[in-house]
């Protein structure tokens with residue numbers, strides 16, 4: 092390819108991106124309650140397809156306090172490729188008390204800062220959900236009770252936006268895990284079992300992502 | 306009455322818990338932010354709010370967002386929110402209190418300060434208990 096043709100084609104690539112935002116990758120928000128394993132999943136997806144991670148995972152709730160994005164994650168399925176932007180969001184809740192961080196051996200000053208960041212992060216995640224995502228992966232800990240008000244509200248908000256949504260029943264490696272309980276809680280949506288930590292059932296995870304968000 | 310005492314550490318008020326019943330009619334005249342203000346102002350006062358009509362998904366989303374922005378260390382810690390089936394339409398006390406306002410869903414929404422409602426929210430008989438007390 093001559094220099095000029097190359098230049099022309101790269102210019103048209105850039106301009107088509109600038110002027111046709113609809114053709115860019117879909118932005119998929121990873122939502123769910125604190126500690127469900129959203130970041131563990133986001134990191135696994137990012138590592139599998141781009142080689143690097145999105146952010147730190149931790150047993151301390153509200154580890155993710157800012158929405159973090161990984162752009163242009165290209166997932167290959169059956170000879171086709173699907174490109175998405177992944178947004179890992181802070182776990183949604185209706186209450187934050189800095190004293191809960193103290194139980195995790197975090198000093199008061201740090202705990203107060205973390206809780207302030209967490210509240211800002213949750214507010215931001217709600218805002219993103221209303222305006223800036225094209226699809227949702229809703230991650231639940233399949234060893235925990237799915238019948239919570241926060242889950243019901245969030246799924247209701249997602250449905251009211253007509254966003255495509257997949258429910259991920261995470262932590263299937265745990266003995267107490269019950270995928271059926273998750274499926275019963277949200278029978279109107281497809282539930283995909285997985286262990287983000289162990290990497291179990293990731294083939295189906297990527298099949299479903301390609302099917303729903305491609 | 307079990308569950309009616311404020312949890313340990315919560316400030317004692319003469320009445321224990323105050324309930325703010327908000328009828329469908331009163332809410333229907335308000336805009337989204339006015340609804341959210343009405344709810345959160347009452348919750349900030351330590352009250353438990355019972356909405357005859359639930360909030361729309363968009364209103365719930367904004368309620369979470371505004372709640373987050375009002376949390377402060379050693380102050381407001383957020384809200385508990387639960388929905389309950391409405392008491393049956395048998396002309397009971399609840400229906401007399403609320404009148405015949407709404408029929409578009411059969412759920413009541415209960416919202417309270419997170420540091421006070423915790424001991425209450427798992428009790429399926431909460432509504433009748435609270436309403437009876439009024």
Ligand SMILES: Nc1nc2c(ncn2[C@@H]2O[C@H](COP(=O)(O)OP(=O)(O)OP(=O)(O)O)[C@@H](O)[C@H]2O)c(=O)[nH]1
Pocket residue numbers: 124125126127128129130131132147148149150151152153154155156180181182183261262263264265285286287288289
């Ligand atoms: N057993 C098991 N543990 C998991 C799995 N996925 C995540 N975890 C653990 O669950 C904890 C929370 O994981 P995160 O990925 O940080 O959870 P999160 O949903 O991002 O949490 P927030 O950012 O705080 O909302 C960590 O200790 C993870 O190692 C899983 O599939 N199985």
Ligand SMILES: [Mg+2]
Pocket residue numbers: 129130131147148154155179180181182
């Ligand atoms: Mg996280």
